[in-house]
Amino acid sequence: MGSAAPRSTIQVPERLGLTVPPGAEGTRADRFVADASGISRAHIQRLISEGRLTLSGRPVRSSQPLAAGAVLELDIPDAPPSAPQPEPALDLTVVYEDDDLLIVDKPAGMVVHPSPGHATGTLVNALLARPGGYGMTAGSERPGIVHRLDRATSGLLLVARNDRAQAWLTEQLRARRIxxxxxxxxxxxxxxxxxxxxxxxxxxxxxxxxxxxxxxxxxxxxxxxxxxxxxxxxxxxxxxxxxxxxxxxxxxxxxxxxxxxxxxxxxxxxxxxxxxxxxxxxxxxxxxxxxxxxxxxxxxxAPLPAALDAVLERLRAEGGPGGPGAPSGQGPRR
The missing domain is CATH 3.30.2350.10 (Pseudouridine synthase)
Structure with a gap:
């Protein structure tokens, strides 16, 4: 899959102060900040979810209506310098694939998508090295991504292969049907x-x-x-x-x-x-x-990684399993 051209970057200070003018009262926080800063609303929502938009030192919700005269502060982290690039050397374990989605088994230690301090070596870089396309409704920095796992967490992650599937999976997650x-x-x-x-x-x-x-x-x-x-x-x-x-x-x-x-x-x-x-x-x-x-x-x-299974085997050898749900074989049941 060819790499996308780098998007232009809006030059804004690292910490942006915004005052809600008369007539803008009642506007949602994410909409007001996006309009006032020139930053995409999706990116503003991500910053808000990270607690980077505050009012009098307290985090603001995306849907929070604002009062005239309110002074907001937005903490803007450094953006990755360019669109993510394919990295064929990164291992990627695909456990399910069809025309609409991939399900991959992410290793612990891998970040899902590029972010400040993690511009390379991410799951997205590995995905871009595979043939085929991905849903782009979340932007070129997150092709196919519909949810995340912490860097330290291993296991299954959904990836959408087209825009329709990405929108559908996002809605299914929102409705708690997955x-x-x-x-x-x-x-x-x-x-x-x-x-x-x-x-x-x-x-x-x-x-x-x-x-x-x-x-x-x-x-x-x-x-x-x-x-x-x-x-x-x-x-x-x-x-x-x-x-x-x-x-x-x-x-x-x-x-x-x-x-x-x-x-x-x-x-x-x-x-x-x-x-x-x-x-x-x-x-x-x-x-x-x-x-x-x-x-x-x-x-x-996805079975437990070998390192975690070894920890359980050591605990079994030291004290023996017991209680509800103790499996009869090695590792978790499939």
Missing amino acids: KKTYLGLVWGAPPAATGRIEAPIGRDRAQRTRMAVVPDGRPSVTGYRVRERFPGWTLLELDLVTGRTHQLRVHLASIGHPLAGDPAYATGPARRGPEGLGRLFLHAWRLELAAPSGEGHIRVS
Whole structure:
């Protein structure tokens, strides 16, 4: 696939102050800032989702109506210098493919799309090296991308192969019709075999790079089932009902069972993880969705990476599995 020509860059300061003039009251924040700055509304919405638009020091929602005289501050990170380029040397594991979509198994450590500090080596760079096209409704910097995984998270990711599929998948995600199930190893022993966490998530006001359970956050729901128990640790199946930034990590930490190896939301032994763990123990294991073509149902799973499976094998050897959901064979069931 040929590379797109670099888009012109709007020259704006790193921190932009905008005052809402009389007559503009009631305008949505994302629309007002896009019109006033000349930056695309989609890019403004991404910046807002990262907590980069504030009013009196507090994050602003995209849909928030503004009052006349309000003074907004927009933090604009450095943009990648050019459109992403194909990188054939990057490995890409495709676990499902049809005319409308790919499902890839992203390795831990790979960023999904170019961003400040990560202009190369991303999943998008690997995708561009494959023949064929992708949906471009999210812009040339994110061909085919409809959702993301954290850099430290491995597992399944949907990629749209055309604009129609990208719009359809985006709407399915918004309507919560795509089931995303993760495997995560957590510190401690959740008392119930199944559970549901409903707690609003927003930007942590004390540490802007983190998320937290906050009273005025966005509604967020996580379901879990105990799959296997070990002394000091529990392997969970996790249903990502909503899709907030760092949702699983924040929710599990909020109930006292942070994910093993989480450098941001865990402390002490949980942050270090069990012996042999060198990364966050979180893997996007299974995806279930209706086919964009309307013909049939897609259900795909990706086995745990060998490094995570080895951690479980060590725990089994040390203390033995127990409790609900203990599998009879190696690794998670497909």
